[in-house]
Amino acid sequence: METTTRNPVTAAPGSYLGFRLGAETYGLDIGVVQEISGMLPVTRVPGAPDHVRGVVNLRGRVVQVVDLRRLFGMEAATETRRTSLVVCRIEDGEQTAVAAAVVDDVTEVLNIDAAAIAPHSGGGAGAAVAGLAQLGGAVIILLDAARVFFGDEPGGAA
């Protein structure tokens, strides 16, 4: 379990919202997901970190959008009808923050039990990964929402 010291966030069993980036399936704790929206026009924010694509108008609120492909160093994908925004509400101490992530496609809600979760040796952008889960032969990459949006170790945990 030396991995836990390097990446203290460990995925908990429960329901995850499954989505795809390229060929991989990812999961975000359903508890933090506020809604799923179609893609919205994004306004670039000069000077923001590279993985922040910009801000969108989410029903009158100006919400930051994280590009997960950029965060994980994947190449950009063309936008399709299935490209979506996963809007998350994150409790950070006393504050709650709303932020969104661009994903290629939202798949389904996955129920993941404790036995299926394998620890993950997080590092780099992988710090946002809270664990890997085996589900029917496929591997699901479980993300830690707080680290995706407020990555305390952007670009590298070491």
Place this chain on the structure above:
Amino acid sequence: MNVSPDKCPVATGPHGVPDAGAFRERWRRELEPLDGMVLTAAANPAADDLDDLLCLFHDLGCEAVTLGDRGVAERAREVENVLLDEGLSAGVDRILDATDWILHHLAAGGEAGAAADPGRDAAVELRSLDPDTLRDFLDEADEHLQEAEARLLALEQAPDATESLNAAFRAFHTLKGMAGFAGLAPVQSLAHAAEHHLDRARRGEIALVGDDLDLALAATDALKRLSADVAAALRGDGLLRVPAAVSALAARLAPPPPSGGLVMLSRGRERAGEPAPPPAAAAVAAAPSPHPAASAQREAVRVSADRLDRLVDTIGELVIIEAMIRRTCDPRLMPVEQQRNLERLAKLSRELQRIGLDVRMVPVRPVFQKMTRLVRDLARKSGRDVELRTGGEETELDRSVVDLLTDPLIHLLRNAVDHGIEADPAQRVAAGKPARATIGLRAYHEGGSIVLEVEDDGRGLDRDAILDKAIRRGLLPPGAQPPDHAIHDLIFLPGFSTATQVTEVSGRGVGLDVVRRNLEELRGGMEIASEPGRGCRFRFRLPLTLAVIDGLTLGVGDETYIVPTLAVRRVVRPTPADIVRPFDGDELLRDEGALIPLLRLHERFGVPGGEPERSVALVVEGDGCRVGLVADDLLGQQQVVIKAFEGTDGGVPGIAGGTILPDGRVALILDIPVLIRSVRARCERGRAMPAGA
């Protein structure tokens, strides 16, 4: 760091054992002159003072911990934190409050002989009480306390005003009832004691002047603190800790009955749904409705701030959707009926937007009340006789702006009392002015701003001293005779104002550069008028709301940015001849005879393109400095609702926030002061900033 070099870290008795008595004695001596020290230090911010104070409170905290006096330790740590986080000027009130508390606590310990014993601190477990009643109590307590304070201060001006006395009495009485009903026995006891104290004044047993009035005000402060502690405890561990000083204060206000039951702060709930009859039955007749329900007769309705914000947000969304619908529909293709409905929708949404902004407006009265107290305390401390006359308390402004008024007001009032008013009343009389000085504090609306004025009838700015100083520092050429307003403006220059020589001679302008800069960041400003020997007037201006601004829409490549109109002096379409590039420096723009630095937004924001031929330059001003912003085009002018970014930690330098355009996209609002500062830093790295206009 030389507060008391000989001070040992821990108070010890004859045998080296921690000694609570010695601790109290020594620290009372140490802290007694602190008020003056804090005020002086806040007025003349020098790093040494801050360090000294930090050191002092740090030592106090350590010793208090050693002696097990948690209350003092917590307060001392609080002061340390305030000093570190907010600095002396901003935190001065809280520091003074905490110091008062510690002094009371130590003094009470001296009398009761056990202040340092945590066993005497009472505690109430709030979780066992009814949360709704507690919330009601918190909602209303402040109001009654403010009423009490205002009335007490009025009494100070007119000691014979029985109506004020009765009103203050009623406020304490109501508070007592509410506290009892909520099960807050310590609050109830203290309110009861204060009520008793005022009742004695009503029966003529004591006169509410001097120490007796101070005692009543101390009770108001202690009750405010208790109510804040209740709110904090509700958010925290649910345990209301009541320092022993509270019961000591209650004991001073109302000598305890033989049983001591009143001031002993019981842990249990003291049922007191029906307020205990005040000591003198006759008093009740004099007070028309000393009943908790009296406060329910107001016409206003209490709405939680959260709910209000949600309402205003939702209205904002509706307005945007309405604009989007109108943008995407061509009325000519619509049936008349539908056109008419759309028109009505547009009208209603405009109306809603107006109401939405209205709902957030509150009067400045509470801020002014706080200032009345501040001036009173300052005047007493500096030994000056000062009357504060307020006007325009009903002036309304956005809730979000109210808090921002406090700092500049405190600063200006402290300046007025400490430096503006003559220390010697004889000087005033000799100048044909009344011995008692007057400071005016007024608020009014002007355009889209709220204006606040602080005016004193002191000695005014010493024009010659300032001019002399400016010439000696090379800010003006020898023999210069600039107009008055230019001379007054000099005191806003950083560093200029803190120079002791000017402070001693003219006595004004301490730290004003900081105040003015903060105001400009909030899209406000400050100006000054002075007449030698007759007094000085500071006016400052803040926007009525921070939620909406007038903005100019700029096109930069494919992107759209908003510049707050207030920051824009002029818009020009520069010809190539207007732009100068010195061989070793950055581009400069000719502006009214001066050369000002240029900032190309394309470059700053990494936008491709930017043909100089068809560009537009906005001359923006802030921090006493002008910069030309270059964009592709000026797209229009509109009122925009400022939205903070959600989900960002920190924010992006140069961007103040976002707003939603009628087409539903987000446009970014430029943070002009930050942009100007970055340009200035660039220029200073290169060479000296060219002089402004």
